[in-house]
Amino acid sequence: MTYCVYTDKETLDPSPEHILPLSLGGHDDFVIDVDRKFNNDIGSRVDGKLANDFIVLFERDRAGAVGHSKKHPIPTVKNAKLTDGTPVQVKFGKDGLSLFDLRGRKNIERTDSRAHQFQCSNIKIDIDIDLMFVAKVALAAGYYAYGDDFVKNVQTDEFRKIMNFDKQNLPTDSIARVYSRSHEPEEGDDMIHILKMMTEIGSCSSVILAPSSETFGVAVSILGKFLGFISVPCKSSNLVNDRDYKYGHCIYIQNEQVKRFSLDYIRLKLLNQLEQ
Structure with a gap:
């Protein structure tokens, strides 16, 4: 039996899942095991749709x-x-x-x-697919980085609501905070601007995992461009917060390598870059 973070159930038929698809700057070493049937479905419904987005x-x-x-x-x-x-x-x-x-x-x-x-007149752009993809990546990358502690302490169902977004039956009970490439942050919301810069600092695809005192935020970029951010409630005090995880965890797919750093390290790199 293998736990699948997408379905929140164990599966007898696991398959490797690229957390960021190769077509969107992913890597063969940045994978987890998930349920095969669900993986095939969500891959075409979300990954494939975003990869073929006109922009x-x-x-x-x-x-x-x-x-x-x-x-x-x-x-x-x-x-x-x-x-x-x-x-x-x-x-x-x-x-x-x-x-x-x-x-x-x-x-x-x-x-x-x-x-x-x-x-x-036939160009179609789905503005919802951004956050569906970010929610999917949030689940996979969070589990990849924090393991069972992610499942136990983060309200992962909030990510699933967005990942499985049904336009015919819109979820009205989500308490997640969301931004996508098509949304302007609220005035004075400097944290979104900082996370956006953090995702784009490497000019590659990346995932920023940013726990705060009561929330767990995930920002995603693809091929050097910010895609979206989702934050959900979390018992962050139960998550590791030192060394490569100080203040959070950052994963960049750069130069055909999976590179992992603490959020504190990237914060300092960004400050140095802005001061130059």
């Missing part, structure tokens, strides 16, 4: 972040139109924008006068 595709293209398929991601609008009504596919690659005539089955040269403008 995220630009970061994946820039970083060359590929998943198990090894296919290089390119932001693509499959159904656009030129001003004369010609249906085209538009790709925003690192080498620039390219247009493909879907009717004539050929590339359109940038010198073509028709290529100066196009329109599209």
Whole structure:
């Protein structure tokens, strides 16, 4: 029997779960075991959806972040139109924008006068997927770093409510505090700004685990860009708080390595950077 932090149950069929998917800057050493069936479902419902988010595709293209398929991601609008009504596919690659005539089955040269403008109406961005993913990462990374103490002392069900977010039956009883890349922090809320800078200081994918006196906060970045933050109630006094865990724990996937530091160490690094 293996404990699965996603379902909060033991499973007879565990499988390794990349806490941050490879397609979003993860690493083969940053994994835990979870229930296979749930992992497959949540992987397509959350990880896959975020990895193919139109904005995220630009970061994946820039970083060359590929998943198990090894296919290089390119932001693509499959159904656009030129001003004369010609249906085209538009790709925003690192080498620039390219247009493909879907009717004539050929590339359109940038010198073509028709290529100066196009329109599209089918780009969809799910603003809820950010926090669903952050909640999922919070569960996995919290268990990876703190083990059973995380499950015993953190109100992990609050993360699960967000991870399993059902738009048809919106959870009304969540007491979590949340921010995503699309939300502006409240005026005077300096801690969110600091955590955001901490996630982005390494220009890589990262997870910041930040216990306070009564809460457990998790901030996540993918490919150097802040994605979101969630804080839930916690008995933080029962969590380890020294050495690599002083004030919290930080995990960065940088230069194809999993690097782990105390929150205090990253705080000092950030201060030094800001003073330069």
